[in-house]
Amino acid sequence: EDDVCRCDNCYVGATCETKSETCVVDASSGSPFFTDDYWISEVRNGNKDSTVTIAPYYHIGYGAFVGAGNCGGFAPVSGGCRNDLETEIRALHDAVGNFKHNGYTLVMGVGSTELIAASIYSLLDSSQNATVFSEEPYYNGHSGVAEFFGRNWAQSAEEAEANARTYGRNSTLEFVTSPSNPTGAMRTKQVASGTAVFDSAYFWPHFTPITADRKLSDHDVALFTLSKITGHASSRIGWAFVKNADMAARLSGYVGASGGLVRESQLRATTILASERRRGYPVLTFASERMASRWSALESVLGSSACYSLQPRGGRATDMWSGKTYAPSPAYAWIRCVSGNDCYQTMLSAGVRGRAGPKFGANKDHVRLELLMGEPDFQSMLDLLRKLQSKC
Ligand code: PMP
Structure with a gap:
């Protein structure tokens, strides 16, 4: 309120x-x-379908961790231990057509900001050569977290590429923010030999038309956030589609180590996305x-x-x-x-x-x-x- x-x-x-x-x-x-x-x-129109009411006896036990078992840590909206939020997220992408997610593991985070931190911390090796790059003008949420973790920030794609060639794929991480924050331009990967994380926060129809040739696929990691879709930034729900099982385990290891997702938020996101799905978003x-x-x-x-x-x-x-x-x-x-x-x-x-x-x-x-x-x-x-x- x-x-x-x-x-x-x-x-x-x-x-x-x-x-x-x-x-x-x-x-x-x-x-x-x-x-x-x-x-x-x-x-005001009396549509309560997307409103969440939480009884005080809910969410008492530890069930909040993302991971296998224990209902997967996700809020079962309609009973049972299904992973309903994951189902809703995948259904949303199917409807909009902006990510072919078959074969990708979904890892959720406390906003995509947590998954940015998880990528920088857990997808890079811990050597002094660990370097992060994003094409200018870049989102300061990428450079700021890289700085926090003491990673080098490459000044150019050439510098990042040279680092990746010398020290290996796990030494160099590129954020491909597409559409770009701040410009809105569509971006492509610049560093062939490093690891690329696509930040797709703005890849939704209200910011850019989604066309078949822009459909995201063949990415190692693609990040999305509820914040820029429905606007619920304070619910802090973000997700990553991850192709490689080892990378998915690293990212979810980071989320687990920082305490996991808040169950109330998952319930809210699931309720909102399900309500929207039933009415065609x-x-x-x-x-x-x-x-x-x-x-x-x-x-x-x-x-x-x-x-x-x-x-x-x-x-x-x-x-x-x-x-x-x-x-x-x-x-x-x-x-x-x-x-x-x-x-x-x-x-x-x-x-x-x-x-x-x-x-x-x-x-x-x-x-x-x-x-x-x-x-x-x-x-x-x-x-x-x-x-x-x-x-x-
Ligand atoms: N990525 C980009 C490119 C953003 O602009 C933002 C928000 N400004 C985020 C990630 C973070 O969003 P959140 O943590 O709310 O998911």
């Missing part, structure tokens, strides 16, 4: 009724409030329409600006799930200040807090603005950008 009661950035007062003229819109995170209106309308339709309208609004403000250049969106394609033809609508705007000035500061002075280019390995003339906030914040940001553009 606190999420519904939160005020958007530019609103104050007991019921968030007053618009503040001096507000700063926080566009610096990736908190997926863009789906909140959908879930609020579900409740209407949350994806809602999210697609919302992201498409945000991009057309953003382009009408900055699309032909001489001062602020938006990243190219990529071409239109027909999405396999919806059958509709559309251009990608990335989760982030990746903006370059044509003047070459510090673009983070320029935006902040205009009332929009983004994330500065250097966090992604890019220059100060770039800034990332998230497009996943609640609708009132998005509209406030658009107003502020319109004002900024009018002074261009």
